[in-house]
Structure formats: C-alpha cells, structure tokens
Amino acid sequence: MNLLLVLVVAVSALVHVAGADANAGGGEPVKLPPHVEDLRDVILTAARSGNIDELKTAFEVSGIVPDLGIEPGSDPIKALKERSGDHEGREILAALVETLNMPPVALPLGNDIENNLIYVWPYLAERPLDKLTPAEEVDLYRLVTPAKAQEMREKKQWLWWRLVIAADGSWTSFKRAN
Template identity: 70%
Template sequence: MARTLLLVVAAGALVYVSRAHAEGVRGPKLPDHVADVRDAILTAARSGDINELQSAFEVSGNIPDLGISPRSDPIKVLKDRSADPQGRDTLAAIVEMLDMPPSTLPFGNDIENNLIYVWPYLSTRQLDKLTPSEQVDLYRLVTPELAAEMRKKKRWLWWRLVISADGTWTLFRKGT
C-alpha cells in the first residue's frame, strides 16, 4: 500500500514538473491584442502567399518597421529581400519564430501596456551563454555558420519581430 501510494505521489509530481516545464517553454501569456496580431501573422505566413501579410498589417493597424522608406510597397520589398521570388523563405522564418515563445521587454511609461513582445526570444539573449536547448532553437532558425558569426559579432543578425502590448506590429527586420 505504501509503495503504491509512493508511486502515485511520484507520478503526480512528474506530471506537475512536466506541466510546469511545458508552460515555461511556451513563454509568457500573451495579451489578447498581441495574440490576435500574432495569429494573423501566422495565418498569413502559413498560407504560403506573402501578399497575405497585408491582412496582418490591417489587423495590427500598422505596417511594421521593415527598414524601408514609408513610400515603399512593403510586400514588394519583402519579396525582393527573399531568397525566392515568392517570399516563402521569409514566411517560413516567420512561422519558425512565432512558434517559439517571445521575450518581453519593458518599453514606455504606460504601466499597463509597457511591454513589447520580441520574437524569437533568442534575439534578446547573450548568444555565448545559451543553454543546450536554446542552442537547438537557434539552429532551428539559422545555419551553424550564421550562428557562429552572430556569436563572434556578439549581436543578433537574423530576423526579429516585435509586437507591442496594444497589438501593434512594430518591427520586422534583420539584424536589429
């Protein structure tokens, strides 16, 4: 009886630890506005049609900082920067980033909405101090050569996507 009870308690503890670990991996709970914009971006990216990002811009109410002139066509610029003419490698990068948890950073003076959500979370970490599981996440995103270059330069060189707490998609750029 005592052995059975011990096994039940141990199993319960294992489930609790596993659930806590899984919740930690998912990252912070996103505010509804942030989750809505993230979902719109993911839906557009998973469609395989880069033109669908226009609908994510509309949900956000903003065209994010793409490092371009305000008069430029953002979809055309993203296609031009892409390794393929349809922009599918950029869409794949978006999916991979948004499938990971974000980092949260304080920004601004508004007490209730002073966070920004940054994907991938690795872009805010010290690259020479990543845990083994974070290194696996890094290799999901970039080639080993780019990872080595980023460690050498001590800065993030790949895509970064930022959504503010009010649901505004504010940034989608490389190397920021």
C-alpha cells in the first residue's frame, strides 16, 4: 500500500513539473497541432543524436529546408557546420535542443482560418526583454549568458536563436539574430 502511495505522489510530481515547464513564463500552455508536435520531435531527435547530418530527416519531414540565414542554394548542413563553434555542428544542435526545450508562443500569421498560426521557439523571442518576470529571466539565463542578456535588453532586440514551425508542420526558419 505504501509503495502505491509513493508511486502516485511521484507521478503527480512529474505531471506538475511537466506542466510547469510547458507554462514557463506564466503564459498559457500552447497546444501544438499534431504536425507541429511531430516535426518538433523529429528535430529534437536529430539534434540529440549529435550528428548534424540527421537534420536532413527533419528537412524531409518538413518538406522544405528552413530559412537558416544562409545564401540560397547553399548546402544547409555544410553552412551550419561552418557557423558552429566546433565546426561539427554540435553547438548548433545544442542550441536546437535548448530552444525546443522552451515553450513556444503561437502567433497569428495570414488569413487562413485553419492554418494561420506559427509557433515560435523560444517564447522569449516574442517577449519585451525589459519586462520579463523573474521566471522568464531564469529561462533567459538558461539560454544566454548574462552579458548577452544585457546586450539584448540594451538593443531591445532578440539576439539568439529563433525557430519557427508553421501550423501545417513546415519548418520555416531557424536563425540567430546578430
């Protein structure tokens, strides 16, 4: 009987923690459409593999190569490796994991009633950086150094990675502002 009680308490705690993470920053949890959730999972699986070539699977599932802030026609994997501090792409993969571990924000875009939302990770990319709550500040420091956070506040601009998936499950962009 005591073991059952311990299991129930443990499961309740896990559900509470998962719910708190999905509700980071005090906003309402965003319910992702199945296509968006599926693509997010594919990107995360690829990123956690440690092999940047695995992102090709995410591009295939998406149906397009997202805007990566590179010249059109460039090899996206090669370009990401070149941008990565380790030149293997692992720094980029780490940024993908950290970005997608944050909750997204859903933003309306376009006139299509059924598919007019885009999902932006992390939600902080769409928040006024000078008005963050203490919980949002903690999330910000999970992503960037205090110096980078200060620079972002001073410039009043998001200067880290931002990932966008459209409601139809297409990965539209993954770029870092400079």
